[in-house]
Amino acid sequence: MIQSMTGYGKSQTSSSLRKITVEIKSLNSKQFDLSARIPAIFREREIDIRNYLAKVMERGKTDLTITVENSESEITATINIPLLKNYKKQFEEMAVALDIESPSDWYSILMRMPEALHNEPVTVGEDDYANLIECVKEAYRNLREFRIQEGGKLYDFFKLKIENINSLLNDIEPFEKERIPKIQQRLEEQLSKLTSIEYEQGRLEQEMIFYIEKLDVNEEKLRLRSHLNYFIETLGNEADIPEQGQGKKLGFIAQEIGREINTLGSKSNNAGMQKIVVKMKDELEQIKEQILNVL
Numbered sequence: 001m002i003q004s005m006t007g008y009g010k011s012q013t014s015s016s017l018r019k020i021t022v023e024i025k026s027l028n029s030k031q032f033d034l035s036a037r038i039p040a041i042f043r044e045r046e047i048d049i050r051n052y053l054a055k056v057m058e059r060g061k062t063d064l065t066i067t068v069e070n071s072e073s074e075i076t077a078t079i080n081i082p083l084l085k086n087y088k089k090q091f092e093e094m095a096v097a098l099d100i101e102s103p104s105d106w107y108s109i110l111m112r113m114p115e116a117l118h119n120e121p122v123t124v125g126e127d128d129y130a131n132l133i134e135c136v137k138e139a140y141r142n143l144r145e146f147r148i149q150e151g152g153k154l155y156d157f158f159k160l161k162i163e164n165i166n167s168l169l170n171d172i173e174p175f176e177k178e179r180i181p182k183i184q185q186r187l188e189e190q191l192s193k194l195t196s197i198e199y200e201q202g203r204l205e206q207e208m209i210f211y212i213e214k215l216d217v218n219e220e221k222l223r224l225r226s227h228l229n230y231f232i233e234t235l236g237n238e239a240d241i242p243e244q245g246q247g248k249k250l251g252f253i254a255q256e257i258g259r260e261i262n263t264l265g266s267k268s269n270n271a272g273m274q275k276i277v278v279k280m281k282d283e284l285e286q287i288k289e290q291i292l293n294v295l
Helices: 040-057 081-098 106-111 126-192 201-214 218-235 247-268 271-291
Strands: 007-014 018-027 032-037 060-070 077-079 117-119
Antiparallel strands (some): 018 060
């Protein structure tokens, strides 16, 4: 069964020092396009994460967001008290020199001064990296489940639309049986009015046969039915999950279906058949719109 390119997956993992949350969102796109927001402490693993997602995601516009919450036991920023004491002393000296009042809200002023906070380097161990990679994989597995569920809805939609086109193809047969005799009768009526023009009867019959054969749509009907069957075959069974996406292949088959429907329309020469062809095109356009969402 097919998968959708639309998906969402989330995963969390915790250690004694921090909690890691990974979110992956995907939408349809012709190629794999990743936008990643990764904390600075895990930038070393960004290439590994990108390579992994490029391999498993195949296609789709993908947003990856990794957030880290440090535990209370790991304080990464401390107040630089010696520096703030120096700032305060200079403010007081400035107030005396300029004969102005000292500020009343020391906290807000001092905390806005450069390097008021001193950031301690964060230690990241191999267990943190291992937790991160596993968290990314778990988020992808959840996203894949989402894609499979959405793919099931697309599967039912495509089957219905292909059945509709097959049904419309059957509706052509009554018009087809009466179409050729009517065309032949109309040609004969027109020729009977050409009393002043001499023509060779045998040659005329050959041309009429050639013209009528060009209006025959049996080959187009056979090819169209074959393409419709191939489309269903490519969708696969409802319980099977293919190793690779089938979206591009389904798109190519839909193009071939469109060619045969267009040829039927150009050869129809009948108002009833043309109405059916228009209905076929409408069903096919709906298929083409949704194929863009197929992995």
